[in-house]
Amino acid sequence: MRVSMDIELKDAPGQLLLALNPISELKGNLKSIVHHHENRTPRSTIPVQLVFEVEPENLDVIISRLEENGIGVSRVDEKRFMEHGAVILIGHIVHTDIQDTIDTIDKTGFAEVVDICLSMPHIDTRSSASLKIDAIGRKELHEAMAVLKEIAEKKDLLVIEPIGAEVA
Numbered sequence: 001m002r003v004s005m006d007i008e009l010k011d012a013p014g015q016l017l018l019a020l021n022p023i024s025e026l027k028g029n030l031k032s033i034v035h036h037h038e039n040r041t042p043r044s045t046i047p048v049q050l051v052f053e054v055e056p057e058n059l060d061v062i063i064s065r066l067e068e069n070g071i072g073v074s075r076v077d078e079k080r081f082m083e084h085g086a087v088i089l090i091g092h093i094v095h096t097d098i099q100d101t102i103d104t105i106d107k108t109g110f111a112e113v114v115d116i117c118l119s120m121p122h123i124d125t126r127s128s129a130s131l132k133i134d135a136i137g138r139k140e141l142h143e144a145m146a147v148l149k150e151i152a153e154k155k156d157l158l159v160i161e162p163i164g165a166e167v168a
Helices: 015-025 056-068 098-106 138-154
Strands: 002-009 029-035 046-053 072-079 083-091 111-119 127-135 158-160
Touching: 002 015, 015 029, 015 046, 015 056, 056 072, 083 138, 098 111, 098 138, 111 138, 127 138, 138 158
Parallel strands: none
Antiparallel strands: 002 046, 002 072, 029 046, 083 127, 083 158, 111 127
16 A cells, blocks of 8 residues: 655754654555655644555554654555556446445455446446456455446446557
8 A cells, every 4th residue: 555644853963864764664665755854843843744665564563663762753645556457347337236336346445436427328228337357466356347348248238448559
């Protein structure tokens, strides 16, 4: 998962390293650091914004270690889904229970349907829908697409993936 975190450091040598060590030790992948040395919080600390990727189970441990090191954590915003995909479905989408299709993907625990746009010209004609799917990683997005293709095959739906999309 991707995490955006605001921390507060004392104005002393080695504080930034002290903050980054727990992230590194727990295999976090640092994406950016914005260090506002010229700014001060009301507590006279230096605000620092971190963005990193880490396994979800390690986030609480990182926060605990930061606090043990005397580093204030003022904000944590986690983004569970980092990969995004989109497909077009064509067929009798509504009549073959679109809710079941969505629920099956959502129940994987690693992917969710986050947007759907449905066009149904007439009751007895084929409809089309664009589905946007978010997943926790690239591998999981491919797995969610494979689940969708299995469902589509059973329901006689055509799945159209974007040009240039990697084949799962």
